[in-house]
Amino acid sequence: MNRRWHRPTLFAWFLLLAGLAAFLGLSRWQWLRGQEKERLLASYAAAQSGGLRQYAALPAQLDSEEYPHIAVQGEYRAGRGYWLDQQVRQGQVGRHAIALFAPRGDSKLMLVDQGWIAAMPGQPAPVWPALPAGEVELHGIYAPPPGGGLRIGGDALPRQNGWPKLTLFLDLPAITADLGSAVAPRLLRLDADPASGYAREWTPAVMPPEKHRGYALQWFSFAVAALVIFIVLHWRKSDKGII
Structure with a gap:
C-alpha cells in the first residue's frame, strides 16, 4: 500500500528541533571536552620531560592547563x-x-x-x-x-x-x-x-578523552534516532489517520 507524507503539527516540529538542538549541543560539548583533556594530558606529559623553570619566576596566574x-x-x-x-x-x-x-x-x-x-x-x-x-x-x-x-x-x-x-x-x-x-x-x-619508597606517577585526575568521545557519539546517536522516529511517524500508509 502506498505511503505518503503527513504534515507534522507545529508541536511536532518544536519537539524535533528542540531535541536535535539539545542532543547535538551535548554531543559537540562532549567532543570539545575530549579535545581539552587531550591538550591537558599532553601538556602534563610534556612538563615532566621539559626543562626546569624557577618557581620565583612564575607568573602570579598560570593557565589552568599549564603544568x-x-x-x-x-x-x-x-x-x-x-x-x-x-x-x-x-x-x-x-x-x-x-x-x-x-x-x-x-x-x-x-x-x-x-x-x-x-x-x-x-x-x-x-x-x-x-x-x-x-x-x-x-x-x-x-x-x-x-x-x-x-x-x-x-x-x-x-x-x-x-x-x-x-x-x-x-x-x-x-x-x-x-x-x-x-x-x-x-x-x-x-x-x-x-x-x-613512595610512588610518584603523576597524571591529572580527569575523565579520559576516550570517554568524552564515547559520550559525544551517544548524544549524536540520540539526535539521529529522534530524526528517524520523526520521519517514521509522519511517513505512513495513506489509509491511516494522522496521529
Missing part, C-alpha cells in the same frame, strides 16, 4: 604535614604524604606531595617520609591540588591535635586556617625517586 616543571629552593617545615587518605592506585588503597615547604623569599607555604604509599584501613599508619633538614632544591610538577568528592562531616582538621593530620581532600582555605599561614595556590608533585 610547569619547576625548581624551588627553601626548607621543609618539620613537624607538620597531612596524610591525604583513601587514594587508590592500581586497585590498592593508600595515602599521599603532603609535606610543608617554605620557599626562599616567599611568604606562602607550599604543599609538597611526596608520593603515594599503601595504607589499608584498619592497619597501622605508614611511616612519615624522612625530610632533609636545611635548605634544599626540589624539582617537580607544579599542579592544582586534586579535587575532592562529597565532603561529609565538615572540616576534620581542627579536631586533630597530632601531626601529620589525616584528611580526605586538600581544601586550601581549610589548610590555610589550620596552619595560620597562607599557602600557595598549587602543590608540588615531586619528581620520581625510587629510593623514596
